Amino acid sequence: MSHERRRPAQDRPSTPSPAPDAARLPLLSDCGDCFGLCCVALPFARSADFALDKEAGRPCPNLRTDFACGVHRDLRQRGFAGCTVFECFGAGQKVSQVTFGGTDWRTAPETARPMFDAFAVMRQLHELLWYLTEAVALPSAGDRGSADRARAAGAVLSAAVYAELRAALERTEELTRGTAEELAGLDVAAHREVVSVLLLKVSEAVRAEVPGRKKERRGADLMGARLKDADLRGANLRGAYLIAADLRGADLRSADMIGADLRDADLRGADLTGSIFLTQAQVNAARGDAATRLPQGLRRPAHW
Template sequence: MSQRRQQPPAEIDGGRESLRADCGNCFGLCCVALPFAASADFAIDKDAGRPCPNLREDFGCGIHSRLRQKGFTGCTAYDCFGAGQKVSQITFGGRDWRQAPDTARLMFDVFPIVRHLHELLWYLTEALTLDAARPVHGRIRRVLDATEALTRRDPEALKEVDVMAQRQEANTVLLRTSELVRATVRRKAKDRRGADLIGADLKGVDFRGANLRGACLIAADLTGADLRQADLIGADLRDAVLAGADLGESIFLTQQQVNAAKGDLATKLPPALTRPAHWTA
């Protein structure tokens, strides 16, 4: 039985749109503020606060269409949940760090904080679309509104936000949402929260209603697996094979998780997510 509304309220759809990355309205913050190390995901080392050498003057990426070929697969997986444009256009009022270098340090400090808060907003917004979670929709809305209010603080106040405390508050209602949704599956699913499933052969496994929170599924083979009503919050899906898998009604799945995995045209995704361009046919 589907747990998603066919047509979520307009306010939810609108809220979800603001949680999608809009690189055209961002000052390349993920390309500057965040550090990365030479690895399978990144071709070079880069310190936090130092612009990536591929960042252009207009804040676009000079190798955007060739990131994977150039060794920057991590860039194709990353998702800021709309924090980039929020910090660029709202928190700092459209003043970029090149024209106003005095804002740079604070902007780079604030960006990851807003990104964490926007990730929570993504989960909370999704929870409001789930029919099974109706009993806690009021609580979800209150936590969502409080989290959104934090993202609209001025830069100095944002820097002092206790992200962990807000995560704990959100997690209370998200856990309850997960329980309500997974209870709709009429079978006893094994609790695999935090399970080490690296490289596991999970082809065709029935994970309906499973708790896979924080599970490590790096390079696991989930070909044809059924993940409907499975809680995937925080699950590591890097290089996981999702060919033909059904994630159409998985809960708390993010674009970043999908981007990091390997799927195909037969992979079913929740309607709020987009099939990555690098997935094979």
């Protein structure tokens, strides 16, 4: 999970892909500013993803004293594919450098447990920030310029929904600036539920722009499904199980991908441009190629 210094937590891209907008840069992992939190705070279970068992709070044996990973270049070959998939949405560096002001858990062992607990909450908040930042960038009849400009851009979100999004974004950002004690005491599940309802409104608005009847696959068991060249434009795939699904050449534009399990899904040649709420972790978990089209801001993993 912790890689070379100054490298993001996911594999570096093998081919260029669109750069993220400035608002999302703090939501990308930067292991160079993190104290290896994912390599310590989180548990591992020996499996196809991890070569060993590790309890929460115990450092991975591959974690070096400088908080870099000693086997970064060979993670997959050494049985740590799960590390190349994980994404903390920038929570690691936020907790390390902001919440704890650059004091690491090795230098100050008394900070270890509070730091690890804060990391677990911060990761959830930063994931919500990823979705909310994407949502407020959508064309809107809200405060994104004049009404004429909004109409010209093909406004997707109403002014009311846009205002709710802005308020949720500001509230979530405020929560991330709390102390370790405040983060530990936060009812993050309740906050997620509030944001989830709002993101569903966004999803419905975006998918309504796609003509024709949209496929409803929320939470569906599509493991191993044969969906090659499928027209899934505007589909609701929230929480769908797409493990090892054949999505080669599928059209996933404007599809809602929030929470979809894409582990080992075959995305070669698939078009995900314009899909909403897709994360780097989901992309990392799937299989793709140079012909796979990704939304702006997501990197093409090196293992594709």
